[in-house]
Amino acid sequence: MARVLVIGGGIAGLWAAVKATDAGHTVELVTKAELAEGNTRYAQGGIAAVLFPDDSAERHFADTIDAGAGLADPAAVRVLVDEGPSRVRDLIRFGVAFDRGESGLERGLEAAHSRARILHAGGDATGAAIERALIATVRRRSVAIDEHTMLLDLLVEHGRAVGARLLATSGAVAQRRADIVVLATGGSGCLFRHTTNPSVATGDGVAAAWRAGAQLADLEFTQFHPTALAAPGTPLISEAVRGEGAALRDALGHRFMFDVDPRGDLAPRDVVARAVWRRSLEQGGAPVLLDATALGSETLARRFPGLDAVVRAAGFDWAREPVPVTPAAHYAMGGIVTDLHGRTSLPGLFAVGEAARTGVHGANRLASNSLLEAAVFADRAALVLDDRWPDSTGFARTGAEAAGGAGGAPSESESGEVVDRGELRELMWRHVGLERDARGLAEASARLADWSAAAPRDRRSAEDRNLLDLARLTVAAALARSGSLGAHFRTDDPAVATDSATASVGAAPAPALDREAA
Ligand code: SIN
Numbered sequence: 001m002a003r004v005l006v007i008g009g010g011i012a013g014l015w016a017a018v019k020a021t022d023a024g025h026t027v028e029l030v031t032k033a034e035l036a037e038g039n040t041r042y043a044q045g046g047i048a049a050v051l052f053p054d055d056s057a058e059r060h061f062a063d064t065i066d067a068g069a070g071l072a073d074p075a076a077v078r079v080l081v082d083e084g085p086s087r088v089r090d091l092i093r094f095g096v097a098f099d100r101g102e103s104g105l106e107r108g109l110e111a112a113h114s115r116a117r118i119l120h121a122g123g124d125a126t127g128a129a130i131e132r133a134l135i136a137t138v139r140r141r142s143v144a145i146d147e148h149t150m151l152l153d154l155l156v157e158h159g160r161a162v163g164a165r166l167l168a169t170s171g172a173v174a175q176r177r178a179d180i181v182v183l184a185t186g187g188s189g190c191l192f193r194h195t196t197n198p199s200v201a202t203g204d205g206v207a208a209a210w211r212a213g214a215q216l217a218d219l220e221f222t223q224f225h226p227t228a229l230a231a232p233g234t235p236l237i238s239e240a241v242r243g244e245g246a247a248l249r250d251a252l253g254h255r256f257m258f259d260v261d262p263r264g265d266l267a268p269r270d271v272v273a274r275a276v277w278r279r280s281l282e283q284g285g286a287p288v289l290l291d292a293t294a295l296g297s298e299t300l301a302r303r304f305p306g307l308d309a310v311v312r313a314a315g316f317d318w319a320r321e322p323v324p325v326t327p328a329a330h331y332a333m334g335g336i337v338t339d340l341h342g343r344t345s346l347p348g349l350f351a352v353g354e355a356a357r358t359g360v361h362g363a364n365r366l367a368s369n370s371l372l373e374a375a376v377f378a379d380r381a382a383l384v385l386d387d388r389w390p391d392s393t394g395f396a397r398t399g400a401e402a403a404g405g406a407g408g409a410p411s412e413s414e415s416g417e418v419v420d421r422g423e424l425r426e427l428m429w430r431h432v433g434l435e436r437d438a439r440g441l442a443e444a445s446a447r448l449a450d451w452s453a454a455a456p457r458d459r460r461s462a463e464d465r466n467l468l469d470l471a472r473l474t475v476a477a478a479l480a481r482s483g484s485l486g487a488h489f490r491t492d493d494p495a496v497a498t499d500s501a502t503a504s505v506g507a508a509p510a511p512a513l514d515r516e517a518a
Helices: 011-022 057-067 074-094 126-139 204-211 239-243 269-282 293-303 305-313 370-383 421-431 438-450 459-480
Strands: 003-007 026-030 144-146 149-157 160-168 173-177 180-183 222-229 247-249 288-291 323-332 335-337 349-351
Touching: 003 011, 003 160, 011 026, 011 126, 011 180, 011 370, 057 074, 074 126, 074 370, 126 370, 149 173, 149 204, 149 459, 160 180, 180 204, 204 335, 204 349, 204 459, 222 239, 222 269, 247 269, 269 288, 269 323, 293 305, 335 349, 421 438, 421 459, 438 459
Parallel strands: 003 026, 003 180, 026 144, 180 349
Antiparallel strands: 149 160, 160 173, 222 323, 247 288, 288 323
């Protein structure tokens, strides 16, 4: 039995902690803020799984592969769709009360799904319901929980992860040794000026894994959600609202999505986000509008109670008037490369949830597959925690050139101009956003190279170091991928990338980033 250190308190970390404890391991869970804080809690739309007779794993598989724009790994997607329903049943056993109607579980439709298969809870509060149930479940186990404790770096000895350096709110740094480290630290939406993510999403685990020599891939694929409310904080307006019949309109009231894609408002997320961005530019920067008036005030309040409150608090009566929306950074498709059990290229280190790049999402994640991926792959990781690390997990060291130049060196330095987070986020939004080109990426790369990060002494400076490392790696990855694919759209090379061969763990097409080779 192993001593397991789980880092992160969202669905993936909590799931891994529960299942590892049930498997007999000794588990400690640390998390940067209070346990409930993270992207999971804010997930609205729900969790996709095949649970209804008119649906099939084959359909969910095909939808996920199609949305992934040719880059999703079929083996990983197969695992996701086959094991997903069992994990959703586990969630129900853990106490998640998914919404029910007279004929049983309710289900919603979201973009690029060929069937309504999205389970939701509290209308639009699915993530919060899952987080609550898993926290209650973990608290019933003998898991040691340290809140307000941030990962600084991984401890690596003889080519193996053996624990982590952790930072407490007091500024004290401690080394925590473990047989196994599970990174469940989530995504990095805070790299961008506009994001739907909370302020904890600074890519801490991905950056630390890279500094420790683990392989990363697909960092150029940031998912931008098409409909954040164009109001301070850019709160997310779930795709489920369009699934219920809301429509995007331009300033003239025209439903422009059908000019772009026959699937209209329910085209894959990368397509809709880009069209929203383009149309807004074409109308002089004025945001496009989400028209939910046809749903009526009663449906909006019943089906989307959280959103109803948010939209109204921002001063809009969305039952009577269309509301302004804008794209915002939402999800990282790339991350720490794992095999189908969450093992990374660094023995002793697992990665699960948004921090991991399992290959499931390819170049564009299908809506509501993220909570599912976290549950499915955290569950699989917990099954193999004390197995011998495979001699060859098949992690290819390809595409290392993408980590060269500005992307290749860690950013911590005693000299140079200290990174300014606000400017970094603005730079990434402007040059590494929904549309990129070589000139803008080169400009971003040069500016990022000017900066260094101070030695981390508190949460803010530790996050800044991670953001700078990840910004450099993301720009290097975007420069390395010519052509356009999914969420990575190059205006100077809009043709679909020819190197869009399906990714598989161990054979990441491009660019896989590992520090040793950089
Ligand atoms: C949404 O509710 O639109 C977001 C769901 C997701 O990110 O999958």
